[in-house]
Amino acid sequence: MRCVADETNKRTLPATGWAVLGLLSFGEELSGYDLKKWSDLSLRFFYWSPSFSQIYSELRRLEKAGYATSRRIGHDTGTRDKRVYRITDEGMAAVREWARQAPVDPPVLKHGPMLRLWLGHLLEPEQMREVLLQQQDFAEDMRRRAAADAEAARADPAWAYPALTLKWAERYYASERDLAAAMLDDIEALGGSAPGQSIGLPS
Structure with missing residues (x-):
């Protein structure tokens, strides 16, 4: 064998x-x-x-x-x-x-903006907002590109499933755009949390 x-x-x-x-x-x-x-x-x-x-x-x-x-x-x-x-x-x-x-591997998330948000206590608030604004712009650009490619794929019957996958991608990037907007609101809600503040790990 x-x-x-x-x-x-x-x-x-x-x-x-x-x-x-x-x-x-x-x-x-x-x-x-x-x-x-x-x-x-x-x-x-x-x-x-x-x-x-x-x-x-x-x-x-x-x-x-x-x-x-x-x-x-x-x-x-x-x-x-x-x-x-x-x-x-x-x-x-x-x-x-x-x-x-073949087994379907679960998605593994490597998300640069989330990593930066995790370290947000080391950034100035305006820097963190800029990271999220850039993520919004990136996600919207990818959403538009996926939508355009999905429309082109629909013209070929052989690409029916790739077209559906691109529709999934369009929806995914729309959600990423909206999540970044929601996180901007969450940062505003933090209010007086000072950047550079020392934090401990949760017990």
């Missing part, structure tokens, strides 16, 4: 590998540039967007595993040839099995 950690076990892909294979599962031949563009239009709103180096590294891994194939295509315009990738039947079966059976 193969060891789970054995590199020869095709199913031991990192999360980035499954994400790239998932992009290929939509059934088109895609270049590394296409994959980066598609991940920026969808994955970045709820997971992360792999770098070009990560994408090409995973594509090599997927080809070695037999989950993807590639070929070079030329251009009539005289520009440089590019390599495009397509998922194999084995790759489609693997990513389908992973999506259906």
Whole structure:
């Protein structure tokens, strides 16, 4: 029986590998540039967007595993040839099995503004308000971008579920925007709490 950690076990892909294979599962031949563009239009709103180096590294891994194939295509315009990738039947079966059976990891929150708020006793009140105002602006910008990408995704029937995921992202960032506004009100309600005040851990 193969060891789970054995590199020869095709199913031991990192999360980035499954994400790239998932992009290929939509059934088109895609270049590394296409994959980066598609991940920026969808994955970045709820997971992360792999770098070009990560994408090409995973594509090599997927080809070695037999989950993807590639070929070079030329251009009539005289520009440089590019390599495009397509998922194999084995790759489609693997990513389908992973999506259906792999444990779903709970989200892990790494929230810079919340960390800064936690250390708010070390900041001046105006500094803390500025952090939250920036978070409001960031969340609203992400909400607008997710909404625009969701609208574009709805034009392609194959992207029905990515469009729904982007709708989730739109709602998530709307809630982040509103939470930052609520925290601004909460800071005002603190009133006389002095910045730099020494605090102890709760017993």
